[in-house]
Amino acid sequence: MKKNVKRGVIVLLICIVVLIGVIYFFPQVLYNSALGQKAILTFSGEKVATFYFKEDQTKMDTLYMKGIIYRNTHNDIQKVLNENPQVTTIAMIDVGGSIDDEINLIASQEIRKRKINTYLPKNAMVASGGTDMFLAGTKRKIHPTAKLGVHSWSDGTKGGNEYPQDHPDHIKYLEYYSEMQIPLKFYWYTLNAASAEDIHWMTPSEIKQYKIETNKASELLSLQKKMSSDEFLGRRTGNNLKTQDLIKSYFKEIGLRQFKNAYSSQFSFIEEQTKKQRTGTNIMGYVKGKKHEAKYLVIGAHYDHLGVVNDTIYNGADDNASGTAALLVLAKYFVKHQPEHSIIFVAFDAEELGLFGSKSFVQEPPVPLTDIKLNINFDMISRNPLNEIYVVGTYDYPQFKPLIQSVAKPSSLKVSYGHDNPDDTTKDYWMLSSDNGPFHKKGIPNITFSEEDHPGYHHPTDDFENIHPVFYKNVVTLIQKVIEKVDQQFPDNDLKLKK
Numbered sequence: 118m119k120k121n122v123k124r125g126v127i128v129l130l131i132c133i134v135v136l137i138g139v140i141y142f143f144p145q146v147l148y149n150s151a152l153g154q155k156a157i158l159t160f161s162g163e164k165v166a167t168f169y170f171k172e173d174q175t176k177m178d179t180l181y182m183k184g185i186i187y188r189n190t191h192n193d194i195q196k197v198l199n200e201n202p203q204v205t206t207i208a209m210i211d212v213g214g215s216i217d218d219e220i221n222l223i224a225s226q227e228i229r230k231r232k233i234n235t236y237l238p239k240n241a242m243v244a245s246g247g248t249d250m251f252l253a254g255t256k257r258k259i260h261p262t263a264k265l266g267v268h269s270w271s272d273g274t275k276g277g278n279e280y281p282q283d284h285p286d287h288i289k290y291l292e293y294y295s296e297m298q299i300p301l302k303f304y305w306y307t308l309n310a311a312s313a314e315d316i317h318w319m320t321p322s323e324i325k326q327y328k329i330e331t332n333k334a335s336e337l338l339s340l341q342k343k344m345s346s347d348e349f350l351g352r353r354t355g356n357n358l359k360t361q362d363l364i365k366s367y368f369k370e371i372g373l374r375q376f377k378n379a380y381s382s383q384f385s386f387i388e389e390q391t392k393k394q395r396t397g398t399n400i401m402g403y404v405k406g407k408k409h410e411a412k413y414l415v416i417g418a419h420y421d422h423l424g425v426v427n428d429t430i431y432n433g434a435d436d437n438a439s440g441t442a443a444l445l446v447l448a449k450y451f452v453k454h455q456p457e458h459s460i461i462f463v464a465f466d467a468e469e470l471g472l473f474g475s476k477s478f479v480q481e482p483p484v485p486l487t488d489i490k491l492n493i494n495f496d497m498i499s500r501n502p503l504n505e506i507y508v509v510g511t512y513d514y515p516q517f518k519p520l521i522q523s524v525a526k527p528s529s530l531k532v533s534y535g536h537d538n539p540d541d542t543t544k545d546y547w548m549l550s551s552d553n554g555p556f557h558k559k560g561i562p563n564i565t566f567s568e569e570d571h572p573g574y575h576h577p578t579d580d581f582e583n584i585h586p587v588f589y590k591n592v593v594t595l596i597q598k599v600i601e602k603v604d605q606q607f608p609d610n611d612l613k614l615k616k
């Protein structure tokens with residue numbers, strides 16, 4: 118017995134000596150293993166990154182992260198995201214850096230590949246390798262009280278800024294930032310912002326300069342820009358499949374519900390000028406209301422335009438790529454923020470030829486017309502030098518005016534009412550001139566957002582370059598607030614349909 122104990126002690130001692138020897142002569146064994154990295158971090162009072170949900174969380178779409186990125190972080194991210202496919206955002210609370218830059222970049226690429234957003238919540242502190250991971254978010258947002266830190270790297274002898282710009286050690290970072298579409302000057306800035314031992318907390322203007330946060334308005338504008346680019350050939354009815362595909366795949370991606378297992382709804386009509394039979398396609402879907410499932414708001418905008426006339430493309434950026442892009446981002450918003458009423462989102466075709474898409478919609482509605490409580494239409498909402506948007510329809514449906522006024526008041530827009538009184542000879546009558554017309558003829562309350570005509574109206578100069586982005590963004594925010602307001606405080610008026 119005694120002999121055995123003695124032998125055990127000797128074996129143990131030899132093991133310890135060998136282990137110390139291995140670590141002394143080959144320290145990378147410690148640095149390049151998950152356990153070793155965990156041990157190093159523990160000795161220095163840090164914790165490895167963990168992912169978790171909060172106890173009081175009602176929606177499990179945000180995953181929280183805390184700790185230092187290490188060898189297992191890529192595996193951990195894969196595992197937690199596979200088990201929780203509903204996660205859309207990683208909120209980084211306290212991620213001071215990474216002990217394994219190689220794994221960090223791979224884990225970050227995984228986040229981008231899965232189109233996950235990143236967020237720095239209130240009082241978050243994220244720096245160094247954590248900052249690199251934050252940049253992997255498809256959409257990135259920083260709470261005003263959160264801190265984002267950067268610094269240079271060091272290989273033990275020299276700092277990153279001491280190597281020439283063409284030194285190969287810079288390449289993996291430059292490739293990473295370019296993959297994440299971050300301006301490359303950001304990298305050179307981090308090398309000079311602070312040494313490897315120090316941290317520089319980014320200022321708001323630096324965050325803006327290096328496009329660290331993604332711009333909220335950018336999706337609206339990029340959709341409008343895309344649909345009004347020459348590739349889309351002016352979206353003429355009969356030649357606008359590309360636009361249809363864009364709208365359908367957008368609806369699919371955001372998870373908008375379908376009527377009869379499809380977003381497309383074809384209709385035929387007789388063209389007024391040629392008397393020929395033509396086909397058009399409305400694209401629609403809906404969000405189920407949580408309180409009034411069988412009462413519908415119909416949010417609509419026409420996506421067709423004039424197409425190519427005498428070899429000139431009429432891009433119709435304002436008329437009505439502006440309304441169509443707004444329709445898409447609003448649909449996305451209301452999928453995420455479930456309304457009380459059900460909402461149908463419909464992109465109408467053949468408006469320019471005589472409102473045929475909306476006529477067909479009210480002739481063969483996907484739900485009974487009596488269940489449609491309001492139509493909100495927008496046609497040309499991105500171009501006005503006077504910052505003025507018209508709300509059309511409150512002359513006939515005054516019950517909506519106070520609700521609209523209450524959300525219009527804090528807006529920086531000039532919100533005007535009119536173009537809806539047939540006796541007002543100072544203004545064109547717009548109640549029948551866009552897709553609200555067929556709803557109005559049926560006696561369905563309708564509100565249209567539109568601006569006064571401009572020199573680009575039905576001209577080849579109705580291009581993206583000529584719109585007013587701030588005005589446009591504000592109009593779309595106003596429309597979103599109006600929809601929320603009427604959804605929550607719908608005026609209780611009985612609806613009498615006209616024959």
Ligand SMILES: [Zn+2]
Nearest residue numbers: 436437496497
């Ligand atoms: Zn139009």
